[in-house]
Amino acid sequence: MNRTRLKTTILMLFLSGGILYAQSGEKKINQDFELEIAAEYRYFYDDAAFNDQEQHFPSIAFTPEYSLDWNKGYEQFNFTGFLRLDVDDERTHWDIRELYYQKVKKNWELSIGLKKIYWGVAESNHLVDIINQTDAVESFDGEDKLGQPMVQFTYTTKKMGSFDFFYLPYHRKRTFPGAKGRLRFPVVIDKDDLQYESGAEEWRQDLAFRWKHYFGAFDVGLTHFYGNGREPLFTFDQLGNINAFYPVINQTGLDLQITHNAFLWKLESIYRTSKAQDFFAMVAGLEFTFSNIDGNGLDIGLLGEYLYDERDELALNALQNDVFLGSRIAFNDTQDTSILIGGISDLESSSKIFSMEASRRFGSSWTAEVEARIFSSIDTNEFILSNFKDDSFFRISLSKYF
Numbered sequence: 001m002n003r004t005r006l007k008t009t010i011l012m013l014f015l016s017g018g019i020l021y022a023q024s025g026e027k028k029i030n031q032d033f034e035l036e037i038a039a040e041y042r043y044f045y046d047d048a049a050f051n052d053q054e055q056h057f058p059s060i061a062f063t064p065e066y067s068l069d070w071n072k073g074y075e076q077f078n079f080t081g082f083l084r085l086d087v088d089d090e091r092t093h094w095d096i097r098e099l100y101y102q103k104v105k106k107n108w109e110l111s112i113g114l115k116k117i118y119w120g121v122a123e124s125n126h127l128v129d130i131i132n133q134t135d136a137v138e139s140f141d142g143e144d145k146l147g148q149p150m151v152q153f154t155y156t157t158k159k160m161g162s163f164d165f166f167y168l169p170y171h172r173k174r175t176f177p178g179a180k181g182r183l184r185f186p187v188v189i190d191k192d193d194l195q196y197e198s199g200a201e202e203w204r205q206d207l208a209f210r211w212k213h214y215f216g217a218f219d220v221g222l223t224h225f226y227g228n229g230r231e232p233l234f235t236f237d238q239l240g241n242i243n244a245f246y247p248v249i250n251q252t253g254l255d256l257q258i259t260h261n262a263f264l265w266k267l268e269s270i271y272r273t274s275k276a277q278d279f280f281a282m283v284a285g286l287e288f289t290f291s292n293i294d295g296n297g298l299d300i301g302l303l304g305e306y307l308y309d310e311r312d313e314l315a316l317n318a319l320q321n322d323v324f325l326g327s328r329i330a331f332n333d334t335q336d337t338s339i340l341i342g343g344i345s346d347l348e349s350s351s352k353i354f355s356m357e358a359s360r361r362f363g364s365s366w367t368a369e370v371e372a373r374i375f376s377s378i379d380t381n382e383f384i385l386s387n388f389k390d391d392s393f394f395r396i397s398l399s400k401y402f
Contacts, residue, residue, distance in 0.1 A: 028070060029068060029069075029070050030068070030069050030070070030073075031066070031067070031068050032065075032066070032067045032068075033064070033065070033066050034064070034065045034066075034401060034402065035062065035063070035064045035065075035401070035402040036061075036062070036063040036064075036065075036399050036400070036401050036402075037060070037061070037062055037399065037400050037402070038060065038061045038062075038063070038397050038398065038399040038400075039058075039059075039060050039397065039398050039399075040057075040058070040059045040060070040061065040395065040396070040397040040398075041056075041057070041058050041059075041395070041396050041397075042056075042057040042059075042393050042394070042395045043055065043056060043057075043393060043394050043395075044057075044182050044390075044391055044392065044393045045392060045393070045394070046390040046391070046392055047390065048182070048390065049186075049387070049389070049390040049391075050184070050186055051179075052179040052180055053179075053180060053181070053182055053184075054087055054088070054180045054181075054182075056087070057086060057087050057088065057091075057182075058087065059084055059085055059086035059087070059091070060084070060085050061082065061083065061084040061085075062081075062082070062083045062084075063080065063081065063082050063083075063097075064079075064080070064081045065078075065079065065080045065081075066078075066079040067079070073104075074103065074104045074105060075101075075102070075103050075104075076101070076102050077099075077100070077101055077102075078098055078099070078100055078102070079096075079098060079099045080096075080097040080098040080099075080147075081094070081095070081096055081097065082094060082095045082096075082097050083095075084138070087180055088137070088177055088178050088180045088181035089178045089179075089180065090137055090175055090176065090177055090178035090181055091137040091138070091177065091178070091181060093137065093175065095135070095146055095147060096114050096147045097114070097116060097145075097146070097147045098113075098114055098115050098116055098147055099113050099114045099147065100112060100113025100114060100115045101113055107155065107156045107157065108153065108154060108155050108156070109152075109153070109154040109156075110151075110152070110153055110154075111150070111151070111152040111153075111154075112150075112151050112152075113149070113150075114147035114148060114149050114150070115147065115148060115150055115152065116132055116145050116147060116148070117131040117132060117148070117150075117152070117166075118145075119131070119210065119221065119223060119253070119255060120255050120268055121219075121255050121256070121257040121266045121267075121268060122255075122266050122267075122268045122283040122285065122305060123266075123285070123287070123303055123305060123324065123326065123342075124283060124285075124305045124307060124319070124324035124326075124342070124344060125268075125283050125305075125307055125319050126142065126268070127253065127268045127269065127270045127281055127282070127283055128221070128223055128253035128254070128255050128268050128269075128270055130208070130223075130225050130230055130251060130253070131148055131150070131166065131168070131208060131225075132145035132146055132147070132148045132230075133145065133146045133148065133171075133172040133173070133174055133230050134146075134174055134230065135175070136174050136175060136176060136177075137175050137176070137177055137181070140183055140373055141355075146172050148168060148172065149168065149169055149170045150166055150167060150168050150169075151166070151167040151169075152164060152165070152166050152167075153165045160213065161211060161212055161213025161214070162211070162212055162213070163209075163210075163211055164208075164209065164210040164211075164212075165208075165209055166206075166207065166208035166209070166210075167205070167206075167207060168205070168206035168207065168208065168227060169203070169205055169206075170202060170203060171196075171201075171202040171203075171204060171206065171227070171228040171246065172202070173191040173192075173194060173202070173246075174191060174194075174230070174231075174232060175191050176188075176189040176190075176191060182388075182391045182393065183388050183391050184387070185242060185387050186387065187242050189242065189244065194232050194244050194245060194246065195244075195245045195246070196228060196245060196246050197228075197245055197246065197247045197248050197274075197275065197276075198228060198246075198248050202228070204227060204228050204248070205227075206225070206226065206227025206228060207225075207226050207227060208223070208224065208225040208226070208227075209223065209224050209225075210222070210223045211223075217258050217259045217260055218256065218257075218258055219256070219257045219258075219259070220254075220255070220256050220257075221253075221254070221255040221256075222252075222253070222254055223251075223252070223253040223254075223255075224250070224251070224252050224253070225249070225250070225251045225253075226249070226250050226251075227248065227249070228246045228247075228248060228249075229246055229247050229248070229249040229251075229272075229274070232244040232245060232246050233245060233246070233247050233274075233276050233277070247274040247275065247276050247277075248274060248275070249272050249273065249274045250272070250273045250274070251270055251271070251272040251273075252270065252271050253268070253269065253270045254267070254268070254269050254270075255267065255268045256268075262288055262289050262290070262291065263286060263287070263288050264286060264287040264288075264289075265285075265286050266283070266284070266285050266286065266287065266305070267282070267283070267284045268282065268283045268284075269281065269282035269283075269284075270282075277311070279309065279310040279311050280310050281308060281309040281310065281311075282307075282308050283305055283306070283307050283308075284305065284306050285303065285304050285305030285306060285324070286303075286304060286305075287301050287302065287303045287304075287328075288301065288302045289301040289302075289328075290302075296332075296333075297330075297331065297332030297333065298329075298330075298331055298332065299328075299329070299330045299332060300327060300328070300329050301327060301328035301329075301330075302326075302327055303324070303325065303326040303327065303328060303342065304323070304324065304325050304326075305323070305324040306322075306323055306324075307319040307320070307321070307322045307323070307324065307344075308320065308321055309321075319344065320346075321346065321347045321348050322344050322345060322346050322347060323344070323345050323347060324342060324343070324344045325342060325343060325345075326340065326341055326342025326343065326355075327339075327340075327341055327342070328340050329341075334361075335360050335361045335362065336359070336360070336361050337358075337359070337360045337361075338358065338359055338360075339356070339357070339358040340355075340356070340357045340358070341355070341356045341357075342354075342355055343355070346379070346382075349379035349381065349382065350377040350378075350379055351375075351376075351377060351378045351379045351382055351385055352375075352376040352377055353373065353374070353375055353376070353385075354372075354373070354374040354376065355371075355372065355373050355374075356370070356371065356372045357369070357370070357371050358370045358371075365400060365401045365402070366398070366399065366400055366401075367398075367399045367401070368396070368397070368398050368399075369395075369396070369397040369398075369399070370394075370395070370396050370397075371394070371395040371396075371397075372392075372393070372394050372395070373391075373392060373393055374392045375388055375389050375390075375391060375392050
């Protein structure tokens with residue numbers, strides 16, 4: 001069964017089930033539908049490093065959301081779709097972000113379907129967040145994720161915290177920019193050319209576990225994942241061609257956040273093993289917030305994090321021995337205005353990445369977003385970033401909610 005057929009089958013199964021249940025009229029049904037339409041423009045102001053690459057990228061995206069619940073909210077269906085039309089053929093894509101049934105009863109929850117799960121506390125790099133595949137053509141920072149087929153069972157206790165168990169029956173490959181796209185390698189990577197270490201390929205049955213709890217000021221999470229890695233492993237042959245495959249990995253993770261007055265102390269660390277490579281990586285830092293500075297709700301947070309990865313230049317995220325400094329500004333006004341600015345500096349080279357993200361609502365149904373990424377003095381020895389040194393960009397997006 002190919003990916004398109006898989007998505008179609010799951011979609012028909014859940015929507016048909018929801019419609020039939022709603023028509024039964026046995027229990028009160030609550031429904032909600034929302035549609036976001038976003039017009040986006042990205043401009044890369046340096047000349048392209050590789051042939052066929054463009055500088056101007058207008059696009060439009062559609063994000064429909066539908067929810068249905070009954071049994072006093074203890075049972076529900078949730079659906080979130082996504083479609084983008086872009087100049088880059090590979091960035092023109094659609095996805096089912098979420099489509100799942102959830103049942104809650106006393107101290108346990110059961111979810112079945114496609115879902116997004118987020119783990120982690122750090123700002124600059126989300127090491128422990130491994131359940132969902134990154135939507136690499138949608139954003140540079142890895143914040144956007146593809147929907148992951150799963151069965152999730154959560155058991156919550158008062159004294160021992162909560163326990164999450166995940167059964168992941170299908171692996172989704174990462175999409176890379178096409179010939180016209182930016183932020184890509186010299187060789188255009190077709191995701192269908194990427195192979196698997198496992199003979200079961202994308203149908204390998206993966207498992208994951210998470211325990212989380214809090215002790216006073218301490219919020220702690222322990223995770224373990226066993227299955228097809230979400231990051232492909234890249235190698236090069238003597239001709240310079242890129243070879244990549246998805247290894248079978250074991251990854252144990254820790255995320256910790258300590259809240260003390262205006263301070264947030266944060267730590268994420270992982271240890272990953274596979275036949276191809278074993279490594280340790282971590283992000284550690286703090287956030288201090290000056291609250292209500294002007295008496296009208298203005299909050300300014302100062303962020304600092306250290307990033308370490310034993311893979312050095314082979315780290316796919318290119319963050320192997322770096323420092324992140326930034327500031328989060330929240331106006332806490334009716335327009336929900338916020339700004340995040342920061343920069344990452346490599347401690348072993350001249351490479352730096354500067355970033356800015358801002359958003360503001362207009363009226364009751366419009367939102368504007370601005371983003372900028374600047375690659376500065378990128379060292380030619382950087383395995384990943386050296387390909388992106390000419391890809392600094394500015395992005396503006398205007399969204400309408402219906």
